[in-house]
Amino acid sequence: MIETIYVEEVIKNHPRTKLILNKFRKSRIILINNYGEIFNKRNQNFRIQKVNPCIILAHKKDGFVLPAPEGFGIGSSKNFYFSHMYNCIYDCRYCFLQGMYSSANYVIFVNFEDFDTAIKNTIEKNINSKLTFFSGYDCDSLALENVTGFAKHILSIFKTHTQIEIEFRTKSVQKQPFLSLKPMKNVILAYSLMPELMSNCLDNKTPSISKRISVISELASRGWKIGLRFDPLIHGENWKILYKELLENLYKNISLDCLHSVSFGTLRFPKRMFKDIFKLYPNEPLFTSPLSLNNKMISYDIKIEKEMTSYCKNLSLRYINENQIFKCSI
């Protein structure tokens, strides 16, 4: 239940604003000038807001498409990302969003058409490069699809640019709009996963791993390309057994023909961000892990990182090719 929706004055009559507000008829609507008045203010408590977040409907002015950070790719020479939303309905304890924003409210930008223009311009400017776009770097790309309809909207661009890849990264079990469309070879539905036992402790408010696997399996059987994202890899007692079970379960239950790529990333936080997140959740079991400062990042020891990555990679190589495996290193 969303109790309050803040709406920027400039988009109060936008058809998409009206469409979204129609889905929350009981919410209190408060008109604002600029989403930053709510979202960017200091002296807010992310943890308390996360219990009862509000929605902010806004107009994005710039920065529609940005170059993805190095180490975020899945094989293309150039990678870009865009976010129609800031923040996530889930509450994963390792997520960088909790250290990035002072507010836990969800900002939804309603001017999708400006994203279209920016994506098309980026494609035109990079006509000779292999491109991948990532949707939802600052949010979960599908978790609020039933409210925003952004994925459905943006897919139309990629129907006409079949050589350009788009990845929707998610933990949701949102199957629309994909079930009602013909599979597109340049669209990757990428699922973040970890062993169920760990997910139960760390992925708050998310669908269970088994539900995610069931959706992956269904979409793969329909012919959609699937990405598996084990990012971050989590350490702990019996981690080898837990990851072996998870990986084998996946590789045995989904159509490998539809598997686009698999990537592994280790748990890491910029030092400042870790400090902020630790301050928010000082009693979090994740932070009892052997985390320390390595190359300006708080992470597991390099020895642990290497062991986990190579173990999971070697196990995956029994089922898939090396060129399908990538490392997330941002």
Add this chain to the structure above:
Amino acid sequence: MNNIKIKKNSIRWVIALKEEAQVILDHYKLKLVNEKTVYPIYKNEEETHWLIICGIGRNNAAASTAYLYAYSNASQYTSWINIGIAGSDKGNYGDLYLVDKISNYQRKKSIYPLTLPKTTLPKMHLFTSDFPVSDYSTYELIDMEGSAFFDIANKLTSKEFICLMKVISDGPKNDIKEITNSKISNLIKVNLFKIIDVVSYYERLSEEEFQIIDKPKLFNEIKSKWHFSATQSYRLETLLRRVQIFCNKKDIEKIINNCETSNSVINVLNSKIKNNLVNWSKI
């Protein structure tokens, strides 16, 4: 200034008039402090609730909020409450409203207080004026302190810990000139149960925050045994927070017992973390 140890929950009231405050003073058993103060200040025996009578206007509201903060040694997990009467032609006379938007003449941008979740109490937009207003048509609620109270309180704590409540006392059908002291007291009195209910949320919030940010149990004990610099103290606090989640007090005492220096205490705790294998099945 007093040097008062903060109790588990911590509430600070900023109220313009004694007549508005009287019901609160009686209910929470707040007594005038035994010192000469710039503004009248009241507190309960446990020193969890403090109340200041700020007088009318934005300057008084701002100054008294800052004064109460310093005088009562309020913390970052103190909740701040402003309650009072307000004019309106939108709501009903005598009804209590929560405030989730505030504007004033001086400021181009509005400010947006949060309200407690899952409440059935109605919410309104407050306009804080520097002089009594007779045209009620432009704003939902009109008072003379709200914006200044929020501005200062939000410098002292995060906005989740600030609450503004207003009871409608005047409007086109209820002339402001007819407000009397007893009418004011009565307007607050008829809403007392609702007010208590709202404040209980802020008491809980303050208490929960206290539990989260309170220093680890062994922190002071360890600091009294070894000398820690400021940087080391921070390291100790962070490490203790992490270790105490999987290690009980006795075990921690045991592993640091033979340490000769503060550095070795930190090293021992650090190595405890380095060797910890989280057992996810037990969480």
